[in-house]
Amino acid sequence: MKNNLYIYNALNRKKEKFEPINPPFVGMYVCGPTVYGDSHLGHARPAITFDLVFRYLKHLGYKVRYVRNITDVGHLVNDADEGEDKIAKKAKLEQVEPMEIVQKYTNSYHKNMEQLNTLRPSIEPHASAHIIEQAEMAKKILENGFAYEVNGSVYFDVAKYSKKYNYGKLSGRILDDLQSNTRELEGQSEKKNPFDFALWKKAMPEHIMRWPSEWSIGFPGWHLECSVMSTKYLGDKFDIHGGGLDLQFPHHECEIAQSKAANGYDSVKYWMHNNLITLDGQKMSKSLGNFIMLDEMFSGDHELLEQAYSPQVVKFFMLQAHYRNPLDFSNKALKAAQKGLERLMNGISALDKIKPAKNSSFDVNIIKNKSYEALNDDLNTPILIAHLFDGIKKINSVIAGTETINENDLSELKALYNIMFFEILGLTNDSESSSSNGKLDDVMNLLLNLRTDAKKNKDFETSDKIRDKLNEIGITVKDKKDGFEWEIKQL
RNA sequence: GGUCACGUAGCCAAGUGGUUAGGCAGCGGUCUGCAAAACCGUCUACAGCGGUUCGAAUCCGCUCGUGACCUCCA
Numbered sequence: 001m002k003n004n005l006y007i008y009n010a011l012n013r014k015k016e017k018f019e020p021i022n023p024p025f026v027g028m029y030v031c032g033p034t035v036y037g038d039s040h041l042g043h044a045r046p047a048i049t050f051d052l053v054f055r056y057l058k059h060l061g062y063k064v065r066y067v068r069n070i071t072d073v074g075h076l077v078n079d080a081d082e083g084e085d086k087i088a089k090k091a092k093l094e095q096v097e098p099m100e101i102v103q104k105y106t107n108s109y110h111k112n113m114e115q116l117n118t119l120r121p122s123i124e125p126h127a128s129a130h131i132i133e134q135a136e137m138a139k140k141i142l143e144n145g146f147a148y149e150v151n152g153s154v155y156f157d158v159a160k161y162s163k164k165y166n167y168g169k170l171s172g173r174i175l176d177d178l179q180s181n182t183r184e185l186e187g188q189s190e191k192k193n194p195f196d197f198a199l200w201k202k203a204m205p206e207h208i209m210r211w212p213s214e215w216s217i218g219f220p221g222w223h224l225e226c227s228v229m230s231t232k233y234l235g236d237k238f239d240i241h242g243g244g245l246d247l248q249f250p251h252h253e254c255e256i257a258q259s260k261a262a263n264g265y266d267s268v269k270y271w272m273h274n275n276l277i278t279l280d281g282q283k284m285s286k287s288l289g290n291f292i293m294l295d296e297m298f299s300g301d302h303e304l305l306e307q308a309y310s311p312q313v314v315k316f317f318m319l320q321a322h323y324r325n326p327l328d329f330s331n332k333a334l335k336a337a338q339k340g341l342e343r344l345m346n347g348i349s350a351l352d353k354i355k356p357a358k359n360s361s362f363d364v365n366i367i368k369n370k371s372y373e374a375l376n377d378d379l380n381t382p383i384l385i386a387h388l389f390d391g392i393k394k395i396n397s398v399i400a401g402t403e404t405i406n407e408n409d410l411s412e413l414k415a416l417y418n419i420m421f422f423e424i425l426g427l428t429n430d431s432e433s434s435s436s437n438g439k440l441d442d443v444m445n446l447l448l449n450l451r452t453d454a455k456k457n458k459d460f461e462t463s464d465k466i467r468d469k470l471n472e473i474g475i476t477v478k479d480k481k482d483g484f485e486w487e488i489k490q491l
Numbered sequence: 492g493g494u495c496a497c498g499u500a501g502c503c504a505a506g507u508g509g510u511u512a513g514g515c516a517g518c519g520g521u522c523u524g525c526a527a528a529a530c531c532g533u534c535u536a537c538a539g540c541g542g543u544u545c546g547a548a549u550c551c552g553c554u555c556g557u558g559a560c561c562u563c564c565a
Contacts, residue, residue: 031565032565033565034563034564034565039565040565041565042564042565043565044565045565046565047565049565086563171494171495171560171561172494172495173493173494173495173560173561174493174494195561222563243565244564244565245559245560245565246559246560246564246565247564247565248560249560249561250560250561250562273565274565275496275559276559276564276565277565278558278559281557281558282558283558283559283564284564284565291564317503320503320504320505320513320514321503321504321505322504322505325497325504325505326496326497326558326559327503327504328503330502330503332502332503332515332516333502333503333504333515334503335515335516336502336503336504336514336515336516337503337514337515338515339514339515339516340513340514340515341514343514343515343528344514346528346529350529374505380505380506382504382505382506382512382513382514383505383506383512383513385505385513385514386504386505386512386513386514387512387513388513389513389514390512390513393530396528396529396530397529397530399529399530400522400529400530400531401530402530402531455524458524460524460525463524463525464524464525464526467526467527471527476527476528477526477527478526478527478528478529479523479526479527479528480528481522481523485528
């Protein structure tokens with residue numbers, strides 16, 4: 001399996017050639033959501049980023065197993081090791097079973113991800129279904145001497161681990177700095193050091209999500225689930241581990257430590273992180289309360305939104321920035337993305353109207369090669385999209401008569417847009433379904449033919465009235481030399 | 492306070508030693524009954540100050556500004 005793909009590996013902080021451990025197989029694990037609430041804009045970014053990775057690797061011919069977990073236990077509200085479980089807290093609030101919460105928000109996550117046209121992962125494991133494996137891993141770390149038990153809880157001994165391995169190598173942190181900078185929080189007295197983290201927590205009486213173990217009736221620590229589920233389904237060593245940049249420390253750092261402490265090696269070859277979405281320059285976060293739900297984006301029902309933005313617009317907006325750079329949300333930028341996407345889609349539909357000439361006045365292969373170059377350079381979608389726009393300009397020029405294209409190049413170009421736009425970027429033309437309504441077509445043809453008659457009779461008052469009223473309804477009419485075109489406006 | 496990023500035209504956003512990124516908006520033109528769409532043209536920037544270099548937005552230093560992580564978050 002040949003490829004020329006370079007991806008940025010957070011472990012070494014540079015772009016590296018992508019060479020899977022066992023080609024043609026590729027294993028990719030991505031940290032999924034903790035399902036205790038509806039998905040917000042921030043959830044869309046890793047989903048879109050790693051969907052792109054998934055799609056491109058498949059396009060290159062790899063057999064990709066994409067595992068993305070559902071966190072439904074062990075993720076606590078306040079501190080990693082103290083406080084209420086997020087799921088349990090929400091369950092209490094909504095007066096339902098914890099697993100009802102899990103199901104409800106898993107469903108809503110799936111719905112949003114489908115709207116964004118991201119592919120389902122190959123396996124979507126739940127943390128709560130892997131309690132035994134998590135306890136086993138904790139035991140292994142304990143046996144290897146990198147953890148200690150206190151009052152039924154098991155903690156990872158970071159200081160001891162650091163003597164043998166490098167804790168902080170992923171996030172570039174130095175233990176001494178952590179030591180002097182970690183805040184002292186209440187209830188951490190059990191731990192030898194404040195930066196130690198829980199592998200197993202004894203459940204307090206009010207804690208309803210609990211399982212038996214040899215140490216206590218309790219629940220696993222948050223970081224353990226990803227170490228366990230990734231290797232269970234992808235093998236001891238696998239290719240790509242992804243997630244949001246905010247998870248780099250401590251979550252991913254702890255995963256590395258757990259793997260090394262248990263097995264003596266890091267399981268992951270390439271660590272990839274998508275950067276975050278900001279709102280007015282600030283990260284969206286629960287504590288600041290400045291986050292927008294995906295449902296609100298799609299409906300426009302939020303005080304910060306000037307209009308609704310379709311899932312495709314939101315996706316395109318994100319793909320126009322590189323995944324490793326922060327992206328600031330604004331109505332202005334979203335609207336620009338919407339216009340740009342329309343231009344791109346109109347151009348792609350226009351491909352079908354082109355009549356091929358004998359010769360081509362431009363080189364389709366250049367666009368094609370540059371598109372692949374962009375993807376191979378750490379999935380540089382902004383560059384890819386720029387080249388796609390260049391192609392659209394050529395397409396429009398052919399229609400305008402200033403460029404020509406031959407039959408062979410035309411089918412090459414069509415294939416290219418199918419691959420890049422639909423298959424790899426995973427964008428869709430969501431107006432297509434509505435325009436394939438036969439009866440509506442008939443009605444529109446009737447109406448617009450009447451308008452054409454009015455125009456012939458120089459009755460522009462009537463023709464403009466039809467066009468303006470249709471526009472109000474949400475249908476754009478475009479006059480052509482030899483007739484007319486109409487389309488249902490997208491949000 | 493510690494660690495790490497970033498600062499690119501009106502807005503968004505790539506690039507990262509020499510060559511037009513791209514999109515949106517604006518302006519002028521072509522087309523059109525008028526629009527819309529499209530095409531052609533135009534506007535052409537790299538926070539500031541020093542340094543390295545034949546050459547720097549790109550490398551180095553300092554200054555200013557913004558943000559992230561260090562605590563749950565994608």
